[in-house]
Amino acid sequence: MLAACAHSIRAGGLFVFVLLGLSACSSLQAPARPLVYDFGPGAVATEPTNRMARLPTLSLAEVDAGAALDGTAVLYRLAYADGQQLRPYAQARWSMPPAQLLRQRLREQLGQRRAVLNLSDGLLAGRASLTLHVELEEFSQLFEAADRSSGLVRLRATLGHVRPEGAGGGPAGERLVAQRSFVVQRPAASADAAGGVRALTQASDALIEELEQWIAQVQQAAASR
Known part of the structure; x- marks a missing residue:
């Protein structure tokens, strides 16, 4: 025993x-690596896009953003608990800061109907051009309840008229043409990072569509003067 x-x-x-x-x-x-997200491939062209300007050429400045959006974290807010606190998902991140993702999408979408150039391209030297400045103010998944959320994008867009040095007999500079704030929300299909990413992508695309219509209206009004 x-x-x-x-x-x-x-x-x-x-x-x-x-x-x-x-x-x-x-x-x-x-530890498990965070999942990396972007806005997806966007529109897949079946044939080369004709960049010969059906609409006036546009210069696109870098998209500015506050310090909270400098990183690659996928951010959310709990509006029902403390809506003033931005929280990052531990296991999800963007492939690049949101401002860069948005600029990339802007250039892709606006470039379907016009030539879109960087300010540093130098291709507009010698004649006036319109420049789009964008300041990204909010880019987060907003939880109205524990099981209900939406992707929220808010930005301020400014159109400026660039005058090269010597044009019209005056110094080089930029004149304010128009400014407008845009806010778009799209519901998230799931209460997690994947749902938030999809909702933010949809909200960004919808906002860019509104922005494109506004730019066209401003240019039309300027041409009719």
């Missing part, structure tokens, strides 16, 4: 040792 008890104790000790070993191994495993 003593031998049986000793064997049982040894077996039990071995079992505990194995459990401890497995626990130690699991604690040494690398």
Whole structure:
């Protein structure tokens, strides 16, 4: 009986040792990598897009954003608890800061109907051009309740008229043409990071569509003067 008890104790000790070993191994495993998101591939062209200006050429400045949007975290707010606090998802991030993602999408979408250039391209030297400045103010998943949220995008757009040096006999500079704020929300299909990313992508696309219509209206009004 003593031998049986000793064997049982040894077996039990071995079992505990194995459990401890497995626990130690699991604690040494690398943490799961965050999922990386972007806005997706966008419109897939079946043939080359004709950039010969059906609409006037537009210069696109860098998109500005506040310090909270400088990083790549996917952010959310709990409006039902503390809507003033921005919180990051631990296991989700954007492929680049939201301002860069938005600029990339802006250039892609606006470029379907007009030539869109960077300010640094230097291709508009010698004649006046219209420049779009964008300041991204909000880009987060807003939870109205624990199981209900939406993607919220808010920005301020400014159109300026760039005058090259010597044009019209005056110094180089930029004159304010128009300014407008845009706010768009789209419901999230799920109360998680994946749902928030899809909702923010849809909200961004809808906002860009509104922005494009506004630019066309401003240019039409300017041409009719």
